[in-house]
Amino acid sequence: MADAATVHEGHEAVHRHEPPKSFIRKYIFSIDHKVIGIQYIMLALAAVMIGMALSVLMRMNLTWPGTEWPIIGVIKPETYLAFLTIHGTMMVFFVLTTAPQGGFGNYFLPIQIGADDMAFPVLNMLSFWVTLVGFVVLVAAFFVSGGAPIGGWTAYPTLSALGEAAGPGQGTGMNLWIISIAIFCVGSLLGALNFITTLLNLRTKGMSLMRMPLTCWAWFTTAVLALLAFPVLLAAGVLLYLDRNAGTSFFIPAGLSVTGKIQDHAGGSPILWQHLFWFFGHPEVYIAILPGMGLTSHILSTFARKPVFGYRAMVFAIFAIGLLGFFVWGHHMFISGMSPYSAMAFSILTLSIGVPSAVKTFNWLGTLWGGKIRFTTPMLFALGFVSLFVAGGITGLVLGQTSLDLPMHDTYFVLGHFHLVMGVAAIFGMFAGIYFWFPKMFGRFMSERIGRIHFWITFIGVYCIFIPMHIMGIVGMPRRYAQFAENNGVQIYGFLESLHPLVLFVTVAAIITALTQLLFFFNFFWSLFKGKKTTEKNPWEATTLEWTTETPPPHDNFAGIPPVVYRGAYEYSVPGAPNDFVMQTEPDPSEEPGVTKAGSGGNGHDGHKH
Amino acid sequence: MGRALAVLIWLLTLASVVLFFSGWWFPVTIAEHGPRIDQQFLITIVVVGIAFVAAQIGLGYMVWRYGANKQNRSERATYTHGNNRLEVIWTVVTAAIFIGLAVMGQRVWAQLHFNQAPANAFRIRVLAQQFEWSFHYPGPDGKFGPTDPKFINEEEQNTVGLNKSDPSSQDDLIAKQLIVPAGRPVELILRAKDVTHSFWVPQLRFKQDLVPGMEIPVHFLVMPDKAGRYQIACAELCGMNHYKMQSEMLALPEAEFNELVNMPRKTIEERAAVSKKIQDFIGKYPLINN
Numbered sequence: 001m002a003d004a005a006t007v008h009e010g011h012e013a014v015h016r017h018e019p020p021k022s023f024i025r026k027y028i029f030s031i032d033h034k035v036i037g038i039q040y041i042m043l044a045l046a047a048v049m050i051g052m053a054l055s056v057l058m059r060m061n062l063t064w065p066g067t068e069w070p071i072i073g074v075i076k077p078e079t080y081l082a083f084l085t086i087h088g089t090m091m092v093f094f095v096l097t098t099a100p101q102g103g104f105g106n107y108f109l110p111i112q113i114g115a116d117d118m119a120f121p122v123l124n125m126l127s128f129w130v131t132l133v134g135f136v137v138l139v140a141a142f143f144v145s146g147g148a149p150i151g152g153w154t155a156y157p158t159l160s161a162l163g164e165a166a167g168p169g170q171g172t173g174m175n176l177w178i179i180s181i182a183i184f185c186v187g188s189l190l191g192a193l194n195f196i197t198t199l200l201n202l203r204t205k206g207m208s209l210m211r212m213p214l215t216c217w218a219w220f221t222t223a224v225l226a227l228l229a230f231p232v233l234l235a236a237g238v239l240l241y242l243d244r245n246a247g248t249s250f251f252i253p254a255g256l257s258v259t260g261k262i263q264d265h266a267g268g269s270p271i272l273w274q275h276l277f278w279f280f281g282h283p284e285v286y287i288a289i290l291p292g293m294g295l296t297s298h299i300l301s302t303f304a305r306k307p308v309f310g311y312r313a314m315v316f317a318i319f320a321i322g323l324l325g326f327f328v329w330g331h332h333m334f335i336s337g338m339s340p341y342s343a344m345a346f347s348i349l350t351l352s353i354g355v356p357s358a359v360k361t362f363n364w365l366g367t368l369w370g371g372k373i374r375f376t377t378p379m380l381f382a383l384g385f386v387s388l389f390v391a392g393g394i395t396g397l398v399l400g401q402t403s404l405d406l407p408m409h410d411t412y413f414v415l416g417h418f419h420l421v422m423g424v425a426a427i428f429g430m431f432a433g434i435y436f437w438f439p440k441m442f443g444r445f446m447s448e449r450i451g452r453i454h455f456w457i458t459f460i461g462v463y464c465i466f467i468p469m470h471i472m473g474i475v476g477m478p479r480r481y482a483q484f485a486e487n488n489g490v491q492i493y494g495f496l497e498s499l500h501p502l503v504l505f506v507t508v509a510a511i512i513t514a515l516t517q518l519l520f521f522f523n524f525f526w527s528l529f530k531g532k533k534t535t536e537k538n539p540w541e542a543t544t545l546e547w548t549t550e551t552p553p554p555h556d557n558f559a560g561i562p563p564v565v566y567r568g569a570y571e572y573s574v575p576g577a578p579n580d581f582v583m584q585t586e587p588d589p590s591e592e593p594g595v596t597k598a599g600s601g602g603n604g605h606d607g608h609k610h
Numbered sequence: 611m612g613r614a615l616a617v618l619i620w621l622l623t624l625a626s627v628v629l630f631f632s633g634w635w636f637p638v639t640i641a642e643h644g645p646r647i648d649q650q651f652l653i654t655i656v657v658v659g660i661a662f663v664a665a666q667i668g669l670g671y672m673v674w675r676y677g678a679n680k681q682n683r684s685e686r687a688t689y690t691h692g693n694n695r696l697e698v699i700w701t702v703v704t705a706a707i708f709i710g711l712a713v714m715g716q717r718v719w720a721q722l723h724f725n726q727a728p729a730n731a732f733r734i735r736v737l738a739q740q741f742e743w744s745f746h747y748p749g750p751d752g753k754f755g756p757t758d759p760k761f762i763n764e765e766e767q768n769t770v771g772l773n774k775s776d777p778s779s780q781d782d783l784i785a786k787q788l789i790v791p792a793g794r795p796v797e798l799i800l801r802a803k804d805v806t807h808s809f810w811v812p813q814l815r816f817k818q819d820l821v822p823g824m825e826i827p828v829h830f831l832v833m834p835d836k837a838g839r840y841q842i843a844c845a846e847l848c849g850m851n852h853y854k855m856q857s858e859m860l861a862l863p864e865a866e867f868n869e870l871v872n873m874p875r876k877t878i879e880e881r882a883a884v885s886k887k888i889q890d891f892i893g894k895y896p897l898i899n900n
Contacts (some may be wrong), residue, residue, distance in 0.1 A: 253823020
C-alpha cells in the first residue's frame with residue numbers, strides 16, 4: 001500500500017486514514033465517499049428498474065387498452081396514472097438526481113480535486129440514508145389503500161390538495177408522495193452543501209479552479225442549483241401537506257365543489273404551487289443534465305486524445321445555463337392563467353438558454369475535430385449523448401415560444417422533447433460514466449462486447465421511441481391520457497385515429513429498448529465478479545487525478561500523499577511530450593510546485609493556436 | 611466503428627427528417643389566428659431542422675473522419691485549446707437567431723392575450739369539472755344569470771350553480787356542447803369547479819387552463835367557412851377519467867347561430883325546442899377530424 005513510487009521529492013507523507021474494519025462501518029453505514037457513491041449508484045439502478053418497468057406497462061396500456069394481462073390483469077385508468085406518477089417521480093428524483101450527482105459526483109469529485117474525502121463525511125453518509133428513506137416511502141405509496149397518487153410528478157393542486165375526493169390514490173398515497181419528496185429534498189440539500197464546501201476548500205496544491213476537470217465544474221454548479229432549488233420544493237411540499245392535513249388553504253381557493261361536495265377552503269391559489277414547483281422544477285432539469293454534460297466533455301476529450309475545445313467557454317456555458325435556469329420556470333406555465341406579459345419575458349429568457357447549450361455543442365464538435373478518436377464503449381455513449389442532446393434540446397426552441405405553446409403544450413411533443421434531453425441524454429451520460437469509471441471503481445472492466453451491443457440497440461431504440469412522439473404531439477395527442485380508445489376498442493378522439501401505427505411502433509421500440517437494458521444490468525453485475533481484471537492505474541491513458549491513484553483507490557484515495565497539480569485537466573497530444581497524454585501531476589519545470597500563476601498555460605488559457 | 615457510427619447517426623437524422631414529411635401534421639386550422647401560428651411553427655421547425663441536421667452531419671463527420679486506426683496510430687491528434695474568435699461568432703449568431711425566434715413568436719400571443727375581446731364578441735361562460743364540460747349561454751337578453759356553488763344540482767343538470775330564481779337566469783341555457791358562431795369573435799370565460807382542467811381544440815390552435823378560483827377570459831374567431839363539429843379535449847391532468855373528458859365545439863354559420871340564440875326559452879316547451887334545434891344542427895354538421 002505504501003506507494004513510494006508516487007512520492008515526489010520535498011513531500012512529507014501526510015497521516016493515513018485507516019479504513020474501518022467492521023463490515024457494517026465499511027459497506028453499510030460507511031462515511032467513505034466512494035462507498036457512498038456506489039450506494040447511490042445502486043439506489044439509482046433499483047429505481048431505474050422500477051421506472052422503466054412502469055414505462056413499458058404504460059406503453060402496453062396505451063397500445064392495447066383493456067387487455068387482460070397476466071398477473072396484473074386489466075390496467076385501469078387510475079392504475080395507469082399511478083404508474084405515470086411513480087415513473088416520473090422515480091426517474092426524476094431517484095435516478096436523474098441521484099446517480100450523476102450523488103453517485104459519480106460523490107465518488108469522483110474528491111478524487112479529481114485531490115482530496116482524501118468529502119468535507120463532511122458523516123453528513124455525506126446521512127444524505128444517502130435520508131435519500132434511501134425517501135425511496136422506501138415512495139415505493140410504499142403503492143401498497144397503501146387507494147394506491148399510489150395519480151397526479152403526475154408535478155402534483156398540481158387542487159387535484160393533489162383535496163384528498164380522496166379528487167380520485168383514488170389522492171389520500172394516503174399522496175401524503176406518502178409528499179413525505180417522500182420532502183425527505184428527498186433534505187437529503188439533496190445535505191449533499192449539495194457537502195459538494196460545494198468540498199470543492200471550494202479541499203482542492204489539492206496547484207488545483208486552481210481553471211485546472212479542474214469539467215466534471216467538477218458540472219457537479220459544483222449542480223450542487224449550487226440544488227442548494228437554491230430544493231428548499232423551495234421542500235417549502236411547497238410542507239404547504240401542500242398542511243393544506244391536505246391541517247385545513248390550511250395555501251393552494252385551495254374558495255367555492256370549490258368536488259363530486260357534489262362544497263369544500264371548506266378559501267383564499268389559496270393553485271397557481272402558487274406551479275410557481276414554487278417550477279422554480280425548483282426547471283433548475284432540476286439542469287441538475288439532471290449538467291453532470292452528463294461535464295462527463296461528456298471529459299470523455300470526449302479523453303478518447304479523442306485532444307484538449308477540451310474552449311475549456312473556458314465550457315465553464316462559462318455551464319454557469320450561464322445554471323444561472324438562466326432560474327429565470328425560465330414560467331415557460332411551463334404559459335397557459336396556466338398567469339400574466340401573459342410575464343409569459344413574454346419568460347419566453348425570451350428561455351430561448352436565450354439555448355445559446356450556452358449551443359456553445360457546448362459547438363465545443364464538443366470542436367473537441368472531436370482533428371482528434372484520434374478511440375471508440376470505446378464510454379466514448380460511444382458520450383457521442384450518443386451529443387447526438388441526443390441536440391435532438392432533444394433543439395425542440396426547446398419550439399416549446400419556449402409563447403404562441404407555439406398554445407398548440408404544443410401538454411402534448412406528446414413535450415414528452416418527446418424532455419425525454420430525449422433530460423431523460424435519455426442524461427442517462428447516456430450515466431452509461432458513459434459507468435463504462436468509463438467501472439475499472440477504477442471495481443478493478444475490473446465491463447465487457448466491451450456487451451457494452452457495444454447495448455449501445456447500438458439503445459441508441460437506435462431511443463430515437464425510434466421519442467422522435468415519433470413529436471409527430472404525435474403535432475397531430476394533437478395530449479399527454480397523461482390513460483388510453484386513447486375505450487376498452488372495447490372504440491377510439492375516443494377522431495383526430496388521433498391516424499396515429500395508431502405510430503403508437504404501435506413506439507411501443508414495440510420501447511419494449512425492445514427496455515429489454516436491451518437487461519444486457520446492461522447483466523454486464524454490470526457479471527463484470528463485478530467476472531470482468532477482465534485490471535490493476536493498472538490508468539487503463540484509458542487519461543490525465544486527471546483519479547488515474548494517478550491505485551485501482552481501486554485506497555480508503556483515503558491517495559494513500560496519505562496528496563497529489564500536486566501542475567497543469568490543466570486535458571493535456572492530450574501535447575507536441576514534444578513523450579506520451580500523447582500529460583497527467584496533471586506531471587511536474588512542470590517552469591513552475592514551482594504548488595504555485596499557481598494566473599494564466600500559466602493549461603486549459604484555462606484560451607486562444608492557443610498550434 | 612467510427613464509420614458505422616457516422617452512418618448510423620446520418621441514417622437516424624434522415625429518418626427523423628423523413629418522419630416530419632410523412633403526412634402526419636396539424637389538423638387544418640379553423641381559427642383566424644391559426645395560419646400565423648402554423649407559419650411561425652413552420653419557420654421555427656425549419657430553423658430547428660437545419661440546426662439539427664447540421665449538428666448531426668457535423669458529429670457524423672467528426673467520427674467518420676477522425677477515428678484512430680492502424681494507419682494513423684503513430685500520429686497525434688491536433689493540439690489546440692480552442693479559438694476565441696470562433697466562440698464569439700457562434701455565440702453571437704445563435705443568440706441572434708434564437709432571440710429573433712422568441713420575439714417573432716410573441717406576435718400571435720400578443721394579439722390573443724394583450725387585447726380585450728372585440729366589442730361584438732359573443733360571450734360564453736365555460737365551467738369544467740371532473741370529467742365534463744358545461745357551457746353557459748346568455749339568452750336573448752344577453753345577460754348571464756348569477757351563479758353560486760350552493761345552487762349546483764347535478765340531477766337538474768344545473769352543473770354551474772345557476773340561481774334560477776333570478777330574472778336574468780330565466781332564458782339562460784346550460785349545455786354540454788360549445789356552440790359558437792363562425793365569423794364572429796367569441797369570448798370564453800373559463801372557470802373550474804374542482805381541479806385544474808385545460809380547454810383544448812386542436813383545430814383552434816388554442817389551449818388555456820381553467821383554474822379553480824379564477825375567471826380567465828379568452829377570445830378567438832372561427833373563420834366563416836369553417837362551420838362544423840370539432841372535439842374538445844382536456845389538456846391538464848384532472849383525475850382518473852381525464853382521458854375521456856371530452857366534448858364538442860359546434861361552429862355554426864352566423865345566421866343559424868343567431869337563429870338559435872334568439873329562440874325564446876322561458877317555458878319547458880320552448881326549451882325543448884331549443885334542445886331539438888341543437889340536435890338538428892349536430893346532425894347537420896359532420897365531426898371534422900383533420
